[in-house]
Amino acid sequence: DTGVSQDPRHKITKRGQNVTFRCDPISEHNRLYWYRQTLGQGPEFLTYFQNEAQLEKSRLLSDRFSAERPKGSFSTLEIQRTEQGDSAMYLCASSLQNNYGYTFGSGTRLTVV
Amino acid sequence: DQQVKQNSPSLSVQEGRISILNCDYTNSMFDYFLWYKKYPAEGPTFLISISSIKDKNEDGRFTVFLNKSAKHLSLHIVPSQPGDSAVYFCAARGTGANNLFFGTGTRLTVIP
Numbered sequence: 001d002t003g004v005s006q007d008p009r010h011k012i013t014k015r016g017q018n019v020t021f022r023c024d025p026i027s028e029h030n031r032l033y034w035y036r037q038t039l040g041q042g043p044e045f046l047t048y049f050q051n052e053a054q055l056e057k058s059r060l061l062s063d064r065f066s067a068e069r070p071k072g073s074f075s076t077l078e079i080q081r082t083e084q085g086d087s088a089m090y091l092c093a094s095s096l097q098n099n100y101g102y103t104f105g106s107g108t109r110l111t112v113v
Numbered sequence: 114d115q116q117v118k119q120n121s122p123s124l125s126v127q128e129g130r131i132s133i134l135n136c137d138y139t140n141s142m143f144d145y146f147l148w149y150k151k152y153p154a155e156g157p158t159f160l161i162s163i164s165s166i167k168d169k170n171e172d173g174r175f176t177v178f179l180n181k182s183a184k185h186l187s188l189h190i191v192p193s194q195p196g197d198s199a200v201y202f203c204a205a206r207g208t209g210a211n212n213l214f215f216g217t218g219t220r221l222t223v224i225p
Binding site for chain 1: 117145147149154155156157158159162202204206211212213214215216217218
C-alpha cells in the first residue's frame, strides 16, 4: 500500500472554471476526509465520508463544492465556478473508524488566476 | 474563531537539546488531542496523541503533556535531531465529533 494518493499535485485554473480532484485512500480505511489549507493556516475541515456516505459537511463547503465517494473507494472533490479565494492546498486523509491519527495525502495545490 | 492556537510560529533548537512546542485551546468539549508533523511538499504525518483522561503520553523521543485546567498541551522532543525540522501542528477533536481542529503550526528548526 502506497498510502493516500492525490491527483493532480498542482492545478492552475482560470477564475470561473470547474476543477476536480481525486483522492485514493488506503484501501482498508473506511473513513475519508477532505481538508483545505491556506497559507499560514492549519488544515480546515471540509467534509468526511464513512464508506460511500457523506456524513458531515463544513459550512466552509459552499454550494460550489461537491464531493463524492462512489462505492466507498476513491473520492472526488469538485469546485464549480472557481474563485481566487479557492486557491489553497486541498488535503485528503483516510482512517479506520474511531482512529483519529489520519493518514494524509500530499495534497493538491490549486491556484486560481 | 481559532479554537486551537499555536502562538509561536517558529522555534530553533540546538541538536541534542529539548524542543518544547506549545498549544492552547478554548473549547472545553475537546476530548482528544493530536500532534502532526509536516515536511515541505508532503501532507501532515500523525505523530502522537493523547486522550483527555490522561495527562501524559510518551512514544520514544516524543512526549505530549495535557493540562486540562489550563487548556494547554505541549509536545516535548528529546533529544532533538536535525530530521525533526518540520512544521508541527496541534489538533483537537470535540466529543462525538468526526473532524479535527488544527492550530496554525510551529516551524521547528533543529540546528546541527
